[in-house]
Amino acid sequence: MSIVANTMIMNDLREKLCDLIPYTTLNLITDAVAEVLERYDVVPIITEDHTKDIMLDAFIDAMRVEGRSEKTITRYKYIIGKFLSYAGVSSRSVTQYHVRQYLASEKDRGISDGTLRGVYWVLSSYFGWLHRDGIIQRNPMSNIGRIKVQKKVREVFTDVDIEKLKSGCDNLRDKAIICFLKSTGCRISEVTQLNRDDIDFQNLECIVLGKGNKQRTVYIDPVTGMIIQEYLASRTDSNTALFVGKGAKRFLPGGVRAMLNKIANKTGVSHVHPHKFRSTEITELVNRGMPVEQVKVLAGHDKIDTTLSYVKVDQANIKNAYKRYA
Known part of the structure; x- marks a missing residue:
C-alpha cells in the first residue's frame, strides 16, 4: 500500500x-x-x-x-x-x-x-x-508550529549603482521609471497603475493604490519631477497611463522588469529588480534620520516590523550614535 x-x-x-x-x-x-x-x-x-x-x-x-x-x-x-x-x-x-x-x-x-x-x-x-465563526470545532493549525525562516539582509543600490543605471537608459521613459522607483520606493504594481493626472507636479506628490486597495501619498524629488515632465512632453499618444510601452499601451510590471534586466546587462550592475529600489529608498530614509513610524506610512506597511525588515542600518551611524549617548 x-x-x-x-x-x-x-x-x-x-x-x-x-x-x-x-x-x-x-x-x-x-x-x-x-x-x-x-x-x-x-x-x-x-x-x-x-x-x-x-x-x-x-x-x-x-x-x-x-x-x-x-x-x-x-x-x-x-x-x-x-x-x-x-x-x-x-x-x-x-x-x-x-x-x-x-x-x-x-x-x-x-x-x-x-x-x-x-x-x-x-x-x-x-x-x-x-x-x-464556529464552523469547525477544532482548528487544525493550533498545534502546528510556526515555520522559521533565516533572516536575510535585503540588498540595496549604492549611489554609483543608481547613476550607472540612469546613464544606461536609452530613452526618457526608462530614466523616468528608474528615478520614480528610487524617489518613491513604490511597489512595481503601484507604479504601473498610475495615470498622468495622478502626479501633482506643483507639490511633487501623487496618490498610489497599494496592497488591500489602500491609498497613500508618496513624494518625488524635483529632479524626478522634471524628468517625468520631459518624458510626458515627448509623448504623442493619448493613453492616460503614466508610463507606456510598445503600441502606446500601458507599461506592465513584466515590461519594467525586462527593461531593468536589459539596462543591468548593459551597465554591469548586479541584482537589478524593481523591489531593490524600494529597499534602497526605505533604508536611506531611516539612515538619514526619518522616524521609522513615518517611513512605515510612506511605504504603505501595516506593521512596523515589515518596515524594519527592509532596513540595512549604516554601521557608521550606529558608531556615531554610540559616541553620542555612551
Whole structure:
C-alpha cells in the first residue's frame, strides 16, 4: 500500500479515537493497523472536488467584503484549494495530521522556507476564520508550529549603482521609471497603475493604490519631477497611463522588469529588480534620520516590523550614535 494512503488512514483513525482512548494506547493501535495494512492495496475514495468546498467559497466571499485585493484572493484560493485536493477531505474534516503531511510534502518537493511559511499563514488564516465563526470545532493549525525562516539582509543600490543605471537608459521613459522607483520606493504594481493626472507636479506628490486597495501619498524629488515632465512632453499618444510601452499601451510590471534586466546587462550592475529600489529608498530614509513610524506610512506597511525588515542600518551611524549617548 502507498505511504500516502497509509498515512491518510492513520490520520483518520487518530481523529476518530483521540478522545476515546489514551494517547499511548492510540499509538499502539495505529502502529498495529499500519502493519496489517501493509499487506493490502487500499485506495481512498474521493467522491467530490474538494477545491469547490462551500466553506472555502464563504471564506473567499468574506475576503472580498473586507476589501482584499483580487491578487491576494486568487493566491489564497489557489493555496487552500491545492491543500484540500491533496488532503482529499472537506474543510470540516481536516486534521493537524493532514496539515503536517502536506507541509512536509511541500518541503520535500524543494520549496523554500519563505514560501512554505506563506502557505502556513494562508492555511492559518483560513482555518482560524472557520474556527472563530464556529464552523469547525477544532482548528487544525493550533498545534502546528510556526515555520522559521533565516533572516536575510535585503540588498540595496549604492549611489554609483543608481547613476550607472540612469546613464544606461536609452530613452526618457526608462530614466523616468528608474528615478520614480528610487524617489518613491513604490511597489512595481503601484507604479504601473498610475495615470498622468495622478502626479501633482506643483507639490511633487501623487496618490498610489497599494496592497488591500489602500491609498497613500508618496513624494518625488524635483529632479524626478522634471524628468517625468520631459518624458510626458515627448509623448504623442493619448493613453492616460503614466508610463507606456510598445503600441502606446500601458507599461506592465513584466515590461519594467525586462527593461531593468536589459539596462543591468548593459551597465554591469548586479541584482537589478524593481523591489531593490524600494529597499534602497526605505533604508536611506531611516539612515538619514526619518522616524521609522513615518517611513512605515510612506511605504504603505501595516506593521512596523515589515518596515524594519527592509532596513540595512549604516554601521557608521550606529558608531556615531554610540559616541553620542555612551
